[in-house]
Amino acid sequence: MNRDDLDEQAHRYQSDHNAGINQEVRVCMAASCQSSGALPVFDALTHALTAAAAPTCRVKGVGCMGLCSAGPLVAVAAPDAALNTATLYRDVQPDDAPAVVAAALGSDNVTAAAAAELETRRIPADLPFFAYQQRLVLEHAGVIDPDSFSGYVAVGGYAALVQALTEMTPGQVIAAVTASGLRGRGGGGYPTGLKWSTVAKMPPGQKYVICNADEGDPGAFMDRAILESDPHRVLEGMAIAAYAIGANKGFIYVRAEYPLAVERLNTAIRKAKKAGFLGNHLFETQFNFDVELRLGAGAFVCGEETALMASIQGLRGQPRPRPPYPAEAGLWGRPTLINNVETFANIAPIIENGGEWFAAIGTERSKGTKVFALAGAITNTGLIEVPMGTSLRTIIETIGGGIPNGRAFKAVQTGGPSGGCIPADHLDVGVDYDSLKTLGTIMGSGGMIVMDDSASMVDVARYFMEFCMSESCGKCVPCRAGTQQMHGLLDKIARGQASHADLSLLEQLCEVVRATSLCGLGQTAPNPVLSTLRYFRHEYEQQLQLTGV
Amino acid sequence: MPVATSPAVRVVTLNIDGQDLSAREDETIIEVCREHRIPIPSLCHLDGLTLWGGCRLCLVEMAGQERLFAACSTRVAEGMHILTNTERLRRYRRTIVELLFAERNHVCAVCVSNGHCELQALAQTCGVTHVTVPYRHQRYDVDSSHEMFRVDHNRCILCTRCVRVCDQIEGAHTWDVKGRGSDCQVITDLAQPWGESSTCTSCGKCVQVCPTGALVEQGTSVGEMVKDRRFLPILARRRQPR
Ligand SMILES: Cc1cc2nc3c(=O)[nH]c(=O)nc-3n(C[C@H](O)[C@H](O)[C@H](O)COP(=O)(O)O)c2cc1C
Ligand code: SF4
Ligand code: SF4
Numbered sequence: 143m144n145r146d147d148l149d150e151q152a153h154r155y156q157s158d159h160n161a162g163i164n165q166e167v168r169v170c171m172a173a174s175c176q177s178s179g180a181l182p183v184f185d186a187l188t189h190a191l192t193a194a195a196a197p198t199c200r201v202k203g204v205g206c207m208g209l210c211s212a213g214p215l216v217a218v219a220a221p222d223a224a225l226n227t228a229t230l231y232r233d234v235q236p237d238d239a240p241a242v243v244a245a246a247l248g249s250d251n252v253t254a255a256a257a258a259e260l261e262t263r264r265i266p267a268d269l270p271f272f273a274y275q276q277r278l279v280l281e282h283a284g285v286i287d288p289d290s291f292s293g294y295v296a297v298g299g300y301a302a303l304v305q306a307l308t309e310m311t312p313g314q315v316i317a318a319v320t321a322s323g324l325r326g327r328g329g330g331g332y333p334t335g336l337k338w339s340t341v342a343k344m345p346p347g348q349k350y351v352i353c354n355a356d357e358g359d360p361g362a363f364m365d366r367a368i369l370e371s372d373p374h375r376v377l378e379g380m381a382i383a384a385y386a387i388g389a390n391k392g393f394i395y396v397r398a399e400y401p402l403a404v405e406r407l408n409t410a411i412r413k414a415k416k417a418g419f420l421g422n423h424l425f426e427t428q429f430n431f432d433v434e435l436r437l438g439a440g441a442f443v444c445g446e447e448t449a450l451m452a453s454i455q456g457l458r459g460q461p462r463p464r465p466p467y468p469a470e471a472g473l474w475g476r477p478t479l480i481n482n483v484e485t486f487a488n489i490a491p492i493i494e495n496g497g498e499w500f501a502a503i504g505t506e507r508s509k510g511t512k513v514f515a516l517a518g519a520i521t522n523t524g525l526i527e528v529p530m531g532t533s534l535r536t537i538i539e540t541i542g543g544g545i546p547n548g549r550a551f552k553a554v555q556t557g558g559p560s561g562g563c564i565p566a567d568h569l570d571v572g573v574d575y576d577s578l579k580t581l582g583t584i585m586g587s588g589g590m591i592v593m594d595d596s597a598s599m600v601d602v603a604r605y606f607m608e609f610c611m612s613e614s615c616g617k618c619v620p621c622r623a624g625t626q627q628m629h630g631l632l633d634k635i636a637r638g639q640a641s642h643a644d645l646s647l648l649e650q651l652c653e654v655v656r657a658t659s660l661c662g663l664g665q666t667a668p669n670p671v672l673s674t675l676r677y678f679r680h681e682y683e684q685q686l687q688l689t690g691v
Numbered sequence: 692m693p694v695a696t697s698p699a700v701r702v703v704t705l706n707i708d709g710q711d712l713s714a715r716e717d718e719t720i721i722e723v724c725r726e727h728r729i730p731i732p733s734l735c736h737l738d739g740l741t742l743w744g745g746c747r748l749c750l751v752e753m754a755g756q757e758r759l760f761a762a763c764s765t766r767v768a769e770g771m772h773i774l775t776n777t778e779r780l781r782r783y784r785r786t787i788v789e790l791l792f793a794e795r796n797h798v799c800a801v802c803v804s805n806g807h808c809e810l811q812a813l814a815q816t817c818g819v820t821h822v823t824v825p826y827r828h829q830r831y832d833v834d835s836s837h838e839m840f841r842v843d844h845n846r847c848i849l850c851t852r853c854v855r856v857c858d859q860i861e862g863a864h865t866w867d868v869k870g871r872g873s874d875c876q877v878i879t880d881l882a883q884p885w886g887e888s889s890t891c892t893s894c895g896k897c898v899q900v901c902p903t904g905a906l907v908e909q910g911t912s913v914g915e916m917v918k919d920r921r922f923l924p925i926l927a928r929r930r931q932p933r
């Protein structure tokens with residue numbers, strides 16, 4: 143098969159799928175909307191559509207549209223049309239189904255009251271939440287049915303894989319990824335092209351590709367949404383990577399707490415295999431690639447690459463010293479490429495449009511877009527995707543709709559338990575890897591937890607320290623015993639029982655744990671303390687005053 | 692007969708604490724330091740067992756690098772400039788030893804290993820005269836079910852020497868680690884009493900390699916437990932693939 147054959151197949155799928163259909167009603171079936179009641183809404187809509195006997199319209203389950211706080215979300219659009227052309231309704235209930243169907247069909251076969259009621263929940267087309275986003279990774283999220291293989295192919299899916307396999311050498315694939323400037327989205331921001339070329343340069347033989355879908359940061363759900371909305375996109379990225387580095391086997395390490403993502407990945411793998419898009423001699427080439435899922439039991443440290451590989455091998459999920467890096471000696475000692483879900487989801491458009499196209503998006507040293515999960519004290523909690531360099535103010539005030547309940551913004555935590563907070567003074571900074579580092583925090587995987595003026599920053603630091611303490615694997619002394627001591631001191635400060643000596647001991651421990659811990663968990667565990675101390679030291683000192691020593 | 696068995700290993704020169712030294716490029720910093728009697732504190736490393744990298748006491752500074760390097764897990768390289776005993780390292784090591792003392796119960800005066808304990812000795816060489824971090828006073832079990840040996844979790848520093856020697860030298864894999872963070876514990880078989888273990892061969896290797904009074908022989912009293920691990924380098928060498 144070559145590009146032309148695939149295009150033909152895509153057209154065939156399009157006409158099969160969309161024959162006679164001019165409108166579709168999409169229901170978000172991602173985990174967040176399901177938990178707010180999307181399933182009964184889906185059933186009610188199916189029912190209402192049958193009752194309306196309108197063959198030109200269909201109901202379709204789709205992935206995340208982003209505005210999770212307003213779920214269940216329903217969209218009315220032309221078949222497979224982009225999300226920004228759709229009419230969206232928030233908080234849709236099963237009772238609304240006849241009105242939604244009537245709106246989709248442009249009919250008046252509904253009571254005026256019901257139509258008016260639905261109208262109050264129509265999301266304005268120019269809502270800033272959508273207007274300022276650039277959906278690249280999420281381009282199919284909320285548009286296609288994640289369980290449909292043909293649906294993915296119909297919107298151009300797998301074209302990049304076919305192109306890479308039939309028109310490009312592995313070296314050309316790596317060159318495109320390098321030229322794109324893509325950096326790893328799992329937290330470290332390591333240049334993806336460089337990582338790929340390192341693994342590719344290892345002597346030929348058994349090599350592996352791993353997709354890190356362990357996503358353990360509190361408040362982060364970017365990877366879950368990608369997997370639930372567009373699983374084939376991740377498989378396609380992994381297959382392209384495998385071709386580039388000379389691997390024939392891939393693993394996706396996904397948390398067992400993501401049952402829906404697991405189910406959709408299983409479906410996607412099964413269907414891709416059946417269609418001959420995974421397996422041996424893909425598209426009549428010499429390239430073989432097979433993918434297996436591995437479920438993680440929800441230990442945060444298993445997201446760390448060496449611990450993750452130990453876990454795949456059936457060992458205790460615990461980091462080991464590096465070097466050797468996975469690129470040299472990874473799974474079962476073989477050269478291994480490990481990338482994050484979002485990193486893989488960026489690959490297909492880079493191959494199709496070229497590295498230079500991608501490098502034109504974003505900032506000098508941070509290219510492309512970034513998916514963020516907005517959580518905490520913010521009006522629009524949910525999932526967004528913006529070009530790198532978008533200002534925090536745009537993200538929080540414009541897209542996020544600001545702080546609810548008439549309160550004021552205080553700080554935003556980026557990078558989860560490994561990151562730090564950014565106070566209001568720095569809201570105008572453009573978000574990229576380097577600017578966040580300058581501010582004493584990190585991009586991390588993309589969780590943003592917004593805090594309003596009622597938040598106590600000592601409590602925030604204590605919360606994250608508690609997280610690190612209980613997620614420490616226990617292997618190295620500074621992290622195992624140090625996080626526990628730091629948590630004890632933070633607790634004492636928060637309870638107003640600490641002295642200045644306690645605070646200075648806390649600062650000393652921060653330095654030691656950061657400098658001496660074995661893996662990233664311990665090395666970054668002090669960050670929330672250090673950054674709250676940097677911007678909100680007075681809050682710590684106020685707490686000390688309570689004791690008067 | 693195979694020709695040319697081992698791949699050529701180059702010899703490199705490096706500088707440790709101002710001393711110019713040569714080493715094989717497949718040696719680690721700690722091995723070279725041991726050879727030249729440059730003291731590096733360590734608790735988890737033991738010649739003959741695989742790398743662990745958990746105690747973090749062996750960290751050294753390297754010229755031109757901000758981050759620290761664990762001497763037990765870092766290979767030497769040509770032109771390396773290493774400092775093993777700076778003010779900063781001494782301070783970090785003191786803190787790590789203090790963290791260990793505060794984590795569980797290490798009251799040396801009543802311990803069978805008093806005077807023969809690596810943790811105690813290390814505290815002395817690192818200059819730990821008192822502990823500044825709060826003691827946690829957590830109580831752990833003592834398992835005396837084995838007819839010859841005893842494990843006192845209150846004295847365990849989780850260095851996993853017992854786990855490794857049992858697996859790699861004795862080949863029994865009786866020991867393992869359960870739990871997370873400070874709740875970690877070494878266990879025998881599937882966390883059964885040691886005396887009921889069906890894999891333990893009662894060889895006592897774990898007892899001999901344990902750096903503290905966590906693993907001891909039954910019937911020893913204060914200060915009597917002296918450990919002998921001369922067997923280890925000999926057995927380890929015999930197990931090396933030739
Ligand atoms: C404690 C810890 C947890 C981590 N958790 C994750 C995770 O959940 N997902 C992830 O992609 N990377 C995680 N990482 C980073 C990985 O070790 C690794 O750098 C990443 O998967 C590489 O992919 P990338 O280059 O595409 O970012 C974690 C690192 C540490 C130290
Ligand atoms: S830093 Fe923490 S999580 Fe990482 S190896 Fe050490 S104890 Fe385990
Ligand atoms: S019992 Fe002894 S050898 Fe085993 S982990 Fe504890 S301190 Fe180390």
Ligand code: FES
Binds near residue numbers: 732735750764
């Ligand atoms: S001896 Fe190197 S970390 Fe323990």
